[in-house]
Every structure is written in structure tokens, then in C-alpha cells.
Amino acid sequence: MTRWERSVPVYGIPVVNRGFWGLLIVVAIGMVLTVFREVVGLGITSGMSDPYAWGLWKTFNVMVLTGLGSGAFAVGIAAWVFNRTKLHSVMRVALLTSFLAYFSGLAMLGVDVGRPWNFYWVMLPWQWNLHSPLLEIAFCMSMYATLPLFLENLPPVFEYVIYEFPKWGGIARFCEKVLTKVYPFLIGLAYLLPIMHQSSLGALMLLGGNRVNALWQTPFLPLIYVWASGFLGYNCVVLCLLLAKVAWGRDVDPEVLAEMNRITCWVAFTWTAFRFADILVRGKILLALRPSAYSLLFWTETILIAGSAYLLYSEKGKKLQVMFLAHAACALGGMIYRFSPTTLAFRPRPGAFYFPSAIEVLICVGFIALMVLGYIIAVKKLAILPGTNADWLKMAKYEERIKPGIRLTGYAPVEH
Amino acid sequence: MAITRREVFKNIAKGSLPILAAGCVSGAFSEVAHDNEIVPMPKGAVGLLYDATKCVGCKSCMVACARANDLEPDTRTDGLHQSPPALNSVTKNIIKLYRTADGSDHSYFKQQCMHCADPTCVTACMFEAMRKDPETGIVWWLGSKCVGCRYCEIACPFHIPAFQWGRFNPKIVKCELCRDRLGKGLEPGCTTICPTQAVIYGPHAVLLAEAKRRIAQSPGRYAESRVYGETDGGGTQVLYLSRVPFRRLGLPDLGYDPVPERLKFQHRIYKWFALPTVLYAGMVFYASRNFKQHAHHLVEDQKTTGLRPQL
Numbered sequence A: 001m002t003r004w005e006r007s008v009p010v011y012g013i014p015v016v017n018r019g020f021w022g023l024l025i026v027v028a029i030g031m032v033l034t035v036f037r038e039v040v041g042l043g044i045t046s047g048m049s050d051p052y053a054w055g056l057w058k059t060f061n062v063m064v065l066t067g068l069g070s071g072a073f074a075v076g077i078a079a080w081v082f083n084r085t086k087l088h089s090v091m092r093v094a095l096l097t098s099f100l101a102y103f104s105g106l107a108m109l110g111v112d113v114g115r116p117w118n119f120y121w122v123m124l125p126w127q128w129n130l131h132s133p134l135l136e137i138a139f140c141m142s143m144y145a146t147l148p149l150f151l152e153n154l155p156p157v158f159e160y161v162i163y164e165f166p167k168w169g170g171i172a173r174f175c176e177k178v179l180t181k182v183y184p185f186l187i188g189l190a191y192l193l194p195i196m197h198q199s200s201l202g203a204l205m206l207l208g209g210n211r212v213n214a215l216w217q218t219p220f221l222p223l224i225y226v227w228a229s230g231f232l233g234y235n236c237v238v239l240c241l242l243l244a245k246v247a248w249g250r251d252v253d254p255e256v257l258a259e260m261n262r263i264t265c266w267v268a269f270t271w272t273a274f275r276f277a278d279i280l281v282r283g284k285i286l287l288a289l290r291p292s293a294y295s296l297l298f299w300t301e302t303i304l305i306a307g308s309a310y311l312l313y314s315e316k317g318k319k320l321q322v323m324f325l326a327h328a329a330c331a332l333g334g335m336i337y338r339f340s341p342t343t344l345a346f347r348p349r350p351g352a353f354y355f356p357s358a359i360e361v362l363i364c365v366g367f368i369a370l371m372v373l374g375y376i377i378a379v380k381k382l383a384i385l386p387g388t389n390a391d392w393l394k395m396a397k398y399e400e401r402i403k404p405g406i407r408l409t410g411y412a413p414v415e416h
Numbered sequence B: 001m002a003i004t005r006r007e008v009f010k011n012i013a014k015g016s017l018p019i020l021a022a023g024c025v026s027g028a029f030s031e032v033a034h035d036n037e038i039v040p041m042p043k044g045a046v047g048l049l050y051d052a053t054k055c056v057g058c059k060s061c062m063v064a065c066a067r068a069n070d071l072e073p074d075t076r077t078d079g080l081h082q083s084p085p086a087l088n089s090v091t092k093n094i095i096k097l098y099r100t101a102d103g104s105d106h107s108y109f110k111q112q113c114m115h116c117a118d119p120t121c122v123t124a125c126m127f128e129a130m131r132k133d134p135e136t137g138i139v140w141w142l143g144s145k146c147v148g149c150r151y152c153e154i155a156c157p158f159h160i161p162a163f164q165w166g167r168f169n170p171k172i173v174k175c176e177l178c179r180d181r182l183g184k185g186l187e188p189g190c191t192t193i194c195p196t197q198a199v200i201y202g203p204h205a206v207l208l209a210e211a212k213r214r215i216a217q218s219p220g221r222y223a224e225s226r227v228y229g230e231t232d233g234g235g236t237q238v239l240y241l242s243r244v245p246f247r248r249l250g251l252p253d254l255g256y257d258p259v260p261e262r263l264k265f266q267h268r269i270y271k272w273f274a275l276p277t278v279l280y281a282g283m284v285f286y287a288s289r290n291f292k293q294h295a296h297h298l299v300e301d302q303k304t305t306g307l308r309p310q311l
Helices: A018-040 A056-062 A071-081 A085-112 A116-123 A133-146 A148-152 A154-164 A166-211 A221-248 A254-281 A285-289 A293-313 A320-344 A358-381 A389-402 B005-032 B060-068 B120-124 B151-155 B179-183 B189-193 B204-217 B259-305
Strands: B046-051 B094-099 B106-111 B130-132 B139-141 B199-203 B238-241
Touching: A018 A085, A018 A358, A056 A085, A056 A320, A056 A358, A071 A085, A071 A166, A071 A221, A071 A254, A071 B259, A085 A133, A085 A148, A085 A221, A085 A254, A085 A358, A085 B259, A116 A133, A133 A148, A133 A166, A148 A154, A148 A166, A154 A166, A166 A221, A166 A320, A166 B120, A166 B151, A166 B259, A221 A254, A221 A320, A254 A285, A254 A293, A254 A320, A285 A293, A293 A320, B046 B204, B060 B094, B060 B189, B120 B130, B120 B151, B120 B259, B189 B199, B199 B204, B204 B238
Parallel strands: B046 B238
Antiparallel strands: B046 B199, B094 B106, B130 B139
């Protein structure tokens, strides 16, 4: 049985390969179209209109993908605040996925807004409208991504510098030391800010009023949103770990996975229960029982999330294939839920219709490909994916053979 | 370090104390603070009164509006002037026809910004690009503050703001009650031309009294025997009278409370930033304790493996 002890880079596989070029082409198409969008405006390049003023870029890349990128928050709060020590081994994966998701989301936000040159107001607090949930998101999300999340992602980079560029090792060690000193204050911020902006993402649609279908529109929308990011973060991290096994043959630690499954399943169960309770109390349950597109959507979400939570709870969930399917289904359900209030269950006025244009989809996919590309480069260069000490020694032997000057083992004890 | 189940529960209980407290406090407040007070109108509030029973659907007001605001005529592609299906970036004012399928009933309907007492777009806007004039109560748009996020379009319960989708430098377009003309002592474009006085301009209080007078004068003539906009969504400075029920014309049932009231829980939680601070302090407390344990664990590990510890 494998025990995850430390993070080990994916070694022996070149960064530039066929997959890399494929992703790069998708990214390039997305970037070229982004420039095109900036020149000609939103009307030609997107399917958005006055009633459906928000398209895929905000509703999917920001609302949905930052939910999926909540691993740093969801896994981190369990590991550091609730002292689930086993989860420390997967923290680096969680931090990296979150960082990429948030930066891609923020970049998309910049592409989506029509007058981005006015964004500098966000730096002048006395110009803020403190009542606006969107302001809370714009400020809090960019602060989270550039401060705690960015700094939390630095240790693997320092490590890389220490090993690969010994000349700069002193500076990297010093930075690491400073970071270690402020770390607890940093991670406190790294959980407070996501709680704030993930709930504000839900608060956005409170102002949508009755145009959001009553199955979704509730005063508890902010709470349900932040709660959903709780299991979505775990889904994303577990899927990354299992895909690493498929793609690079990395062994999995069944105990850590079991711990994550347990947490995912309880968060998803309680989320579903709370949502049902909310709908029951508001007396809207009949809407879910009457056959309609909305009830179909509602049951799709519910069955995907609760069903996969049950799979993870049962004995079957220990099998890796089942675990993968369950997490994928749970992530899909959660993503549909986060997508519904702004798009699928949002009916601004009769006859209004939104379907993303080809350019919109290509830009959206381009930014997602950028995330995947960043992830693949990072796990091959930096120690992100968890492995064993034996893995590290094997990797060290390999690296030291092809790059004679570097030293990856035999470090004397240092005090932290 | 092994952690007992008991300890986990204890930590969870401690960590969630601030959240519980937040829930109790906000719950208690929501019981007390439920009042049916109408949002006060600005002192010099001006507005429009549109009486659908008087409107003959000539659309002169649409032309007058376009002229007063220097908007190009909305021709779309078919060459028909000023007959768009809805408000858009060159139409700040529109006359629509409501008609039942069998033609038994019909009414005209004028749509433009309602100039709400507590406007949702103003609450939604990040940098106060949408603002309500404290004197006249007119809701207007300041381009130098707008980032073009279009949250005002999502938030407005009346679907008023429109975005210039085709522009490199897009603007938000909506009725501003001809602010510039009012400054010159003129009336808004739409009210200057109406042949039947279906839409009139004046101080909000005067218009409301006039609307009530009309209802009293001809009982049973008007739908629900009330003025739409007196209390709807906290009150609007544009008032409607109609024979056909308002919701059929596309005026939403907003109830008494302004739409921004839906955010009151959020505002209470963030008040003084007290609860987030408590939550932060609590999390830092546990995180630093657990961090110390983890660091100790890392150093112990290094002694046996000789590998550099990883944070």
C-alpha cells in the first residue's frame, strides 16, 4: 500500500510533446479571438444580448470554474483549521488547481467587461459601492488570487530554485523562511476570502429576483453557493490525482483518498439536504414535481450530486474506477448547479434566448486549455503531485544522472 | 500526530461558533427589522405619469425621445422607423401594444426607466456609475466610472438598461428623464409631444395626487384601482395607470419591498466587518496551532529521511 509522504515532480517525460502542441494550438486560437473581441466589441463575437447580458465567460469561466477551483479553500480549511493532517499531502495539487482556475477566471472577467480601462477604480476604496456584491467579488477575488493563493503556491517554486539554481538558493531560502513566519496569518486569509467571495457569487443573483426560477432563487443562495464550492474543490483535486495515475502512472494513497471521499460525501449530502429543506420551507417543492425543463434540471443536479455522494459512501466507492466516475458526476452536478441561476434557470423576459456563439466557446475553451497547459508544465517542473520518499529517491537518481551539478538528497536537518 | 475523532468534533464546534453566532444575530434582527416603511422620495423628485387608457399608440413620443437625446432612428434592417421589439441601445423609450390572442382586449404600454426610489441598478453597480440624483431622483449613468460589467442589466427588474453591443467603446443607454433639457427649463422629450396627454411630466407628489384623482373620478375604470409605482418595489418615480392588469403589460409584481432589500442579510453579516474579523481570528488561531504541529512533524521526518522538508 502506497503512503503519500512528499510531493515529487513528474520526471522522465518531456514537457514539449504532442499533447503540449495540441493544447498550445487551442490556446493560440483563443488568444487570437480574444484580440479580435477587444477590437470589434462584444456584439459580433458573442451570443449575449440585453436580456441575457451575461454569457459563458462570466457564468461558466468565473461562476463555475472558480467553484471547481475551490480546492485550496475546501481542502486547506480541513487540513489546517480542522487538523485533518492526512490532507497535507494533496495540498499542493489543490493550491495549483485553484491558482490556475482563479487566474483564468479573472482574465476572463477582463475579457468580458466592455470598458476594462475603467477598472482602475477598484484600487480607490472611497470610490466603491459597498452594497454591490459584484464589487465584493471583483475586489476579494483578485486580492485572494494575488495575495494568499499566490504566496501559498510559492514554496514549490522556491524549492525548484534551490535545487536547480544553487546560485539563487540563498535568496530562495530566505524567502521561504519569511513565508513560513507569516504562513498561519496568510492561510487564515486564504479561507476567509473564498468564504466571502464564493458566497457573494450566489448573492449576485439575489438581485435577479423572480426571473431566477424559484427552485434556485432563495435568500440562502449565498450559503448554498459557498457550500457547493466545498465539495466541488474536493472533486477537482481527486480527479486530478486519479488522472495523474492514468496519465503518468502515479500511485495513489488509498487512505488519503478515503479521507477525501468521506469529506466530499458528507458535504454533498448535507448540501442536498439543506437545499431540499430550503425548498420545502419556501413551499416550492411542487415546482420540482411538476414535469418541466426546470424540474428535469433540478433532478439532474440532485441525482448527480446525491447519487455520487452515495457511491462514495458505499463500499463500491473504494474501487478507483467507481471513485473517478462518482467524483466526475458530482463535479458535473455541482457545475450545473452553479451554472443554473445565471443561465439555465434564468428567464429575463419571454422570448429572450441565449446560446453562446462559436467565438465565445472557442475563447472559453482557450482559457481552459491555458489552465490545463499551466497545470501540466507545473507538475513536470515542480514538486506538486504527491508520491513516496522512494519515488523522490528514484527521481533524484534520474535527475542527478542527466544534470550532474544538482543535489536532491542528503540534506542536513534544519530548524523551521 | 494522531488526531482523535473527539478532537475533530471539538474543533469543528469551536470553528463554527462565529458562524452560529452570525446566524442567530442576523435571525434575531430580521424579526425586529421587518417594517413596511416606504422608501422616502427625494425632495425635488420628478417623474412621469403614463395613463394607458389615454394612449393612442402614435409613437410620437418615441420620435421625440430620439430627437431630444440625439439618437439615430432605429431602423434595424427593414427600414421601418422606430418599431423595435424592445428597448435597445438606440431606443430609450418605447410604445408597445398588448393584445389578447382573439383581439378582444388591448392596451398600449410605454416603457422607459422607472427611476426607482431604491434602484436595483444603483445597488448592483460596482463603482457608482449608475447613480441617483439626490435632488431630482433621476437615475443616470456616468461613463467614466463604468467598467461595462452589465450587472445593471441583470439586476434591473424592469429590463431597462441597454448596452451598445456593437461598439469598441460601449455605453449603457437608458432614459435619464432628459436631464439636460430639465436644466434648460424644458420638459422631457416624450411629454412635449403627446397629443392626448397620456404621458405627463411633473413633480412626483403632484403626479401621484393626479393619478389618485383620476381613479377616484372614474371608479372601476382602472386596473386594481391603484397606481403602479406608488409602492411597487419600494416606489418608482414613473407612475402607471391602466385598464389592463399591470402584469399583462409586463410590469412585474415586485411587492412592497425594494429589490435591493434582498441583500440585507449580506449587509448585516458584513456590518463593521466584525463577523469576518472574528472568523479570521478563529481560523488563524487554529491554523497556527496546527501549523506548529505540522512543522514539528516535518523536522522529525527529515531526521529519518535526509530529504528537504516540504511546506
